[in-house]
Amino acid sequence: MTDQKTSKAANAMWGGRFAAGPDAIMEAINASISFDRRLYAQDIAGSRAHAAMLAANGILTDKDADAIGEGLLTVLSEIEGGKFEFRTALEDIHMNVEARLKEVIGEPAGRLHTARSRNDQVATDFRLWVRDQCDQADEALGALIVALLAQAEAGADWVMPGFTHLQTAQPVTWGHHMMAYVEMFARDRGRFRDARARMNECPLGAAALAGTSFPIDRHMTAKALGFDRPMANSLDAVSDRDFALEFLSAASICAVHLSRFAEELVIWSSAQFRFVTLSDRFSTGSSIMPQKKNPDAAELIRAKIGRILGSTIALFTVMKGLPLAYSKDMQEDKEQVFDAADTLMLALAAMTGMVADMTANRASLEKAASSGFSTATDLADWLVRSLGLPFREAHHVTGSLVALAEKKVCDLPDLSLAEMNSVHDGITQEIYSVLGVHNSVASRQSYGGTAPAQVRAQIARWKKQIG
Numbered sequence: 001m002t003d004q005k006t007s008k009a010a011n012a013m014w015g016g017r018f019a020a021g022p023d024a025i026m027e028a029i030n031a032s033i034s035f036d037r038r039l040y041a042q043d044i045a046g047s048r049a050h051a052a053m054l055a056a057n058g059i060l061t062d063k064d065a066d067a068i069g070e071g072l073l074t075v076l077s078e079i080e081g082g083k084f085e086f087r088t089a090l091e092d093i094h095m096n097v098e099a100r101l102k103e104v105i106g107e108p109a110g111r112l113h114t115a116r117s118r119n120d121q122v123a124t125d126f127r128l129w130v131r132d133q134c135d136q137a138d139e140a141l142g143a144l145i146v147a148l149l150a151q152a153e154a155g156a157d158w159v160m161p162g163f164t165h166l167q168t169a170q171p172v173t174w175g176h177h178m179m180a181y182v183e184m185f186a187r188d189r190g191r192f193r194d195a196r197a198r199m200n201e202c203p204l205g206a207a208a209l210a211g212t213s214f215p216i217d218r219h220m221t222a223k224a225l226g227f228d229r230p231m232a233n234s235l236d237a238v239s240d241r242d243f244a245l246e247f248l249s250a251a252s253i254c255a256v257h258l259s260r261f262a263e264e265l266v267i268w269s270s271a272q273f274r275f276v277t278l279s280d281r282f283s284t285g286s287s288i289m290p291q292k293k294n295p296d297a298a299e300l301i302r303a304k305i306g307r308i309l310g311s312t313i314a315l316f317t318v319m320k321g322l323p324l325a326y327s328k329d330m331q332e333d334k335e336q337v338f339d340a341a342d343t344l345m346l347a348l349a350a351m352t353g354m355v356a357d358m359t360a361n362r363a364s365l366e367k368a369a370s371s372g373f374s375t376a377t378d379l380a381d382w383l384v385r386s387l388g389l390p391f392r393e394a395h396h397v398t399g400s401l402v403a404l405a406e407k408k409v410c411d412l413p414d415l416s417l418a419e420m421n422s423v424h425d426g427i428t429q430e431i432y433s434v435l436g437v438h439n440s441v442a443s444r445q446s447y448g449g450t451a452p453a454q455v456r457a458q459i460a461r462w463k464k465q466i467g
């Protein structure tokens, strides 16, 4: 490359060994400040905890530590006030903050990096950030669950078709269907909580990779930053990105749940289904077709999930071949996690809004529940229970009755008793009582079944848990 491009002064942080500054392309590939500036609050909190610890252990004078602590607060308010100039030449958030600290307080700033490296610094900052995202996901999922519980409660005994293969299978209740998502999102919540608990160990003080010869107190910094304890192995502390992978994995599973639900909402809001009406607030119109109301939010949730899954694969791929300890590859962790976290929070908020606002169309649900021979299983069960038929034979008889109804273009309850008897002469008038969809769902009293009483019991259990 040209002299002109490499003639910049050597880096102030490690200039001792370097005669020249980086090539412009080197700067472009190396710098992370365009995205890791999001870690400024964590970086400053980590540095303040570190400086206080150094002073408490006689490694820094109280005077220097106070100057550093105060100076960092000044830098923080500059950043928050939009008055901070982020410089690409200073590579990342750590060096941007430290360089500004030097301008603000002078010489003592140079003592902050004692017994520390950017390796444990970035690991700490990022862990704090991801930990916070776990809490935010937890909260957002809580709000979604509350919205789902309200839907479930309102329609605990409304009947709708239950599907397998997207073919009408058996009637279920609207409340039951909503509660299936409560179970899924509650597991997602548990995954974020588990991940948070596991990641809550502090890497700070691992220094570059081997620990430090200074008499630091890692328990003190861990406590100051709200971690349960310091990480026990300095190599692991700077190499580990499990916490980010675990967050992404939990986000991915949650994203899959969101996407499945979004898909159902797209189908349900179509003119062919009319199971739900989405609110105007979460729909869009068409510029050419005046009748249209499109479920864009649901479609976008379904689509945006691809970003979360993509980020997850990307970071797994970055990490999978890295020898211990730190490698610069790991700088690629942040954009993936930032994007996945932003996407997840937006998708959760949009889903919560949609669920809170949507109206389930009770009449359409019931009409659909009654078609497609949805109570065929009830009929077969009745043959077993009342006539003592083996289930396989009952299945066969019911199949013939369905074929007959299909031929007559009617539903099962529309067949006369004579027609029923033409297939099996043991059938009595009593059969009609099990062919109604309400009776069908009410009979599914097994634990976790779709009977309104069961659904209400589950709603009550979750409401108690959620508090």
Ligand code: ARG
Residues within 6 Å of the ligand: 032, 036, 092, 118, 119, 122, 326, 328, 330, 331, 332
């Ligand atoms: N910007 C870097 C990152 O995000 C900070 C750590 C740099 N450490 C190093 N040894 N170059 O990973």
